[in-house]
């Protein structure tokens with residue numbers, strides 16, 4: 001891997017991370033559910049208003065917990081966007097579910113709610129909207145539709161902690177929602193996640209599933225005099241050392257959001273006009289979505305231009321990256337009947353999207369270099385149809 005002058009991502013300290021990690025070690029409790037886990041949990045529950053927030057080893061594991069909680073059975077169908085990370089769907093496929101891939105909206109790149117009704121069958125068990133780039137999916141349409149048909153909504157909110165849809169926090173709409181604290185996210189602890197439980201009837205079982213199928217959480221609260229195996233489960237607890245790191249990041253959430261907002265606005269202001277001239281799409285969150293400032297992307301006119309721009313930036317020491325490979329066209333997705341042309345917006349965006357360097361410590365001077373390099377890129381002249 002070549003060294004880049006400006007990497008794509010770089011984790012940063014915001015203040016108390018090392019102090020709190022040392023404190024966790026000094027206290028002699030670095031396994032799960034120590035005092036830092038409790039502090040993170042309390043902060044998130046208070047701020048978001050979720051019935052319970054359970055810290056997990058990853059967002060992937062929080063999604064797996066959601067699939068267990070919903071009792072997903074072989075043959076159940078789960079509607080997911082094709083344009084997402086593999087865990088959004090794999091968590092349900094692990095339980096035997098059949099993924100039903102939906103296309104995305106061309107504007108927000110979120111699950112296109114207009115396609116949902118046509119994908120429902122008597123076997124549909126859940127819809128998993130992904131709030132791409134921390135911009136809310138159209139929950140005003142998704143929630144009533146799911147309610148009408150008795151289907152669960154699990155929000156994959158890996159990108160969108162503290163973002164809002166019509167004033168309400170993302171992650172508080174579905175019966176369950178998942179967060180990621182992976183090092184590429186806004187608020188990080190290396191590897192980590194959380195399950196947000198909004199439907200209180202799931203709380204007790206969620207605690208059991210997270211604790212290897214035991215009622216250990218009840219034992220620690222003094223509600224039973226010994227703990228034992230009561231259900232299925234696994235080891236989904238975050239180490240308290242990581243929770244200590246996470247606690248410091250959560251305390252700095254306003255600072256982190258302010259920094260990321262500045263970075264996002266810098267790119268937007270510097271590239272808006274260039275993008276319009278060259279037929280490049282830049283993120284434009286709708287006014288009713290207060291975004292998380294998770295990423296800045298360009299949707300370029302073609303795959304060739306995207307690949308050339310990556311090389312052009314690389315030659316200047318700048319790492320830009322693309323994602324996601326459409327899930328319906330992946331090796332696994334094709335086994336579930338995925339075929340080219342099924343999700344045309346996903347297929348186009350996947351070939352043309354490019355993410356620019358974006359991390360809390362990205363300096364304005366570095367960003368200016370990224371912008372300068374993009375403006376110097378020889379974009380092909382647009383073909384404008386003649387009026388005659």
Ligand SMILES: Cc1ncc(COP(=O)(O)O)c(C=O)c1O
Pocket residue numbers: 058059060061084085087088130156158159179180181182192193
């Ligand atoms: C939309 C989405 N969901 C889930 C995940 C998985 O997160 P984690 O790495 O915490 O398991 C990612 C990771 O990038 C993601 O982008």
